[in-house]
Amino acid sequence: MTQNNQQLWSSLMTAALVIGTLATSSSGQASVAGTADNDSDANVAIAESAPNHIANDGVTTESLTIASTEDVVKVGEYHSRTSIELSQSEAIARILPHQLDDRQAATLYIRDIPVITFLAPLDEGGSATRDDASADVKVSGSQESVVLAQASASSGVDDYAQDPVWRATAIAANLNQLYRSGVDPSSITAIWDDEGDRLVIQVGDRELIEINDITILPDTTRNPAEDALQATNRLRRLLGGAEPLGEVYGLPAPEPAPRSSYDVVLRTLSGMASWYGPGFHGNYSASGEIFDQNAMTAAHPSLPFGTQVRVTNLDTGLSVVVRINDRGPYAHGRVIDLSAGAAQVIGLVSSGVAPVSLDVLGNN
Helix, strand or coil: CCHHHHHHHHHHHHHHHHHHHHHHCCCCEEEEECCCCCCCCCCEEEEEEEEEECCCCCCEEEEEEEEEECCEEEEEEECCCCCCCCCCCCCCEEEEEEEECCEEEEEEEECCEEEEEEECCECCCCCECCCCCCCCEEEECCCCEEEEECCCCCCCHHHHHHCHHHHHHHHHHHHHHHHHCCCCHHHEEEEEECCCCEEEEEECCEEEEEEECCEECCCCCCCHHHHHHHHHHHHHHHCCCCCCCCCCECCCCCCCCCCCCCCEEEEEEEEEEEEEECECCCCECCCCCECCCCCCEEECCCCCCCCEEEEEECCCCCEEEEEEEECCCCCCCEEEEEEHHHHHHCCCCCCCEEEEEEEEEECC
């Protein structure tokens, strides 16, 4: 087992042993019914048969608490030797199992804000995988119950490590423990791991989660580095109000864009830029083209269609060359509206708007 899988597995074992113990006493399934109490959700503490360790300062955990509130599962750990109910105010992490693009998924919420979505991996043919041996957390909103189906006794580490609900459960339990222990939110950072070529959110010098193609921002930017940064900043804010970070530490500089054949700067403009894409993708642009939000294009109020413009984000220093194929923007003070793809290149997606300089290019 790799070092990365060991950390995830230590968290997953807390949930796995709980479900195994629960299922033995109830022929494979146990139902935890919600209460009609208006003041709090149902809170049920399920004691483990043996202590386990989660990757957080070597804390021994004796129980896993799961509380249901309609469609959401709340997960928390206790390091007391007594089975104690976890109050709603203490359990800040919640899990919502759902489907996303025909894939099993689970979204982790902190204080009702979606922070990270876990996806089932795709097989080699690009289809969503579904392992019957994986453990499911199914939530019935109408009955306010949580049904935990036991994993097969033959299931191994990889079975659980690939299941989005189990992965979300492990991280939620870890976050609840960090919150109760008074974690310093400013210690939560996003880094680039050179050795593994991967993006990691960590607490202090300890890894919390890896951001990749199956672990994404719920409202993903389709840029893993941007997803990692935004998820990190949400955790920093929600776990204690720390200031947002401006970058992923150690992230390699992007490769320079190929030189354009349009090297002569005809004129230079400046102002605020915005971006667009979702909701317009696939529609006709003002030039008559089908708008592709991933293409390097932009809308400008008056430049001729086909004009090449170098756009430089003055906040990040990043540049991209775009082709004008649409009209806009129509908001006061904005000089250009970039496609989503072009906005990603210069780091404009997260801010929404940014000051830019525009170099209108001509043939050399």
